[in-house]
Amino acid sequence: MVEHSRQALVGAFGARYVSLAIADIDELSVSNFALLSTADFEQPMQAVERYLASVPRCPNKVSLALAGTVEGDAATFTYRNWKLSRNDVRAATRADHVCLINDVEASALVLPNLSAYDLHELHAGTPVPYGNKAVLMSGAAVGIAGLVRADKDWVPVVGEGGFLRFVPTDDDLAELGDGFLAEPYIACDDVFTGAGLAALYQALASKAKVKGKSSGAKQIAAFGLSGEDPLATRALQIMATWLGRVAGDIALLYGARGGLYMGGGLIANIIPALQTGHFREAFESRGDRSAYVARLPVKVIKTAADAGLRGAAIAMARSLPSHALAPRPTARAAY
Structure with a gap:
């Protein structure tokens, strides 16, 4: 043999x-x-x-x-x-x-080896050859990493990004109520997951004093994208905004001129919600560095x-x- x-x-x-x-x-x-x-x-x-x-x-x-x-x-x-x-x-x-x-x-x-077939482009940007790359994986948990070029090799830089603190704004809390993830420390791991999307949806329902039509992250995503459940649609809009905020921070942190890549089950299943403008506006809202971030390519890694x-x-x-x-x-x- x-x-x-x-x-x-x-x-x-x-x-x-x-x-x-x-x-x-x-x-x-x-x-x-x-x-x-x-x-x-x-x-x-x-x-x-x-x-x-x-x-x-x-x-x-x-x-x-x-x-x-x-x-x-x-x-x-x-x-x-x-x-x-x-x-x-x-x-x-x-x-x-x-x-x-x-x-x-x-x-x-694997980022340098991904082809157009593997990716869904959210923003073409202007990639810099051998520029730093960054990745945000969001599914059952959150992972964040950078990838830098050293001589002829790509070198990953990994930490505990899933445990970075996520701070809702006053406007967020006004819409969701004080009960949303009422913990002293809210981590990205608590928010950018299927469980986080479900908690966001339930907070909207509780604030509106209605019973939600959807249950579970997959149904919330499906009903939100189809427009069948307005609360689910709003939950996806907020999630897209929050992802934009965090993704913009990550892109700046790693100087991701080679591209910001996002993947994982949660992100791959809500791509249309990331194309509505909520994500892009939050991603580029960087004050003096907005023009810098606007040039960065943003892509979603397909599950396949x-x-x-x-x-x-x-x-x-x-x-x-x-x-x-x-x-x-x-x-x-x-x-």
Whole structure:
């Protein structure tokens, strides 16, 4: 049997879901895709073991992107009481090469390799070749990272951006009421998620003293975009404004002249709401730096781009002794 030495088992462990696939680490294409729920497993490698039962073989390379902290040969998950080591991965997969990487770092790594097919353009801007890039991932949790050029490599810069403080304005509180996320410290993680959209919608309903027609983030997004529920439409307008505020701050922080990229389930599902002007106005409202921000490209990463998985594949390629940056993708994901 021919050993497909440039294939790897790749995974992306988020706050609620696990994506797993087989990747070509040169072309950055993925196949045998599977989506699992983290709630179904007591330990992360149980998800990998279930996946491996569905594929003919496991490549000798495994790269996992995870929502958590990677230190040396071990990782600690942020949203699950899980720990993972490279030896755990080797024991379950018999892989010769194992790579662990933070999930937002993986999403940042893939930015230069995304094609027009992978992206939805919100604003073309004027990109600067090799200019800094920034990414805001918003789904079940929030992740923020920058990507800077160093010599011939792209270097991700990742922190704990999901825990940045979010401060509603007086006008926000006047419309929503004091009960909206009434906590001493409101983090971006509390706001820019499905749960945050649901809390925003419920606050609007409570302030209007009506019973909401929608339940759950997916229905709120669907009814808001269709106009079927005016409260849901207003919730999306506010969310777009807030995303614009935070995205503009991130773009300034990283000097994202190469582009500001946004992704994750929440953002990908409300793209029409981000095109209404609420996002753009808030994004560009930067005082003396408004003209600077107006030149920055803004793009949304489509969910089918598999950013986390392909970023994990790039991380694997970089970890090998024959490290060479992956080329721009020439093949698309196969499901």
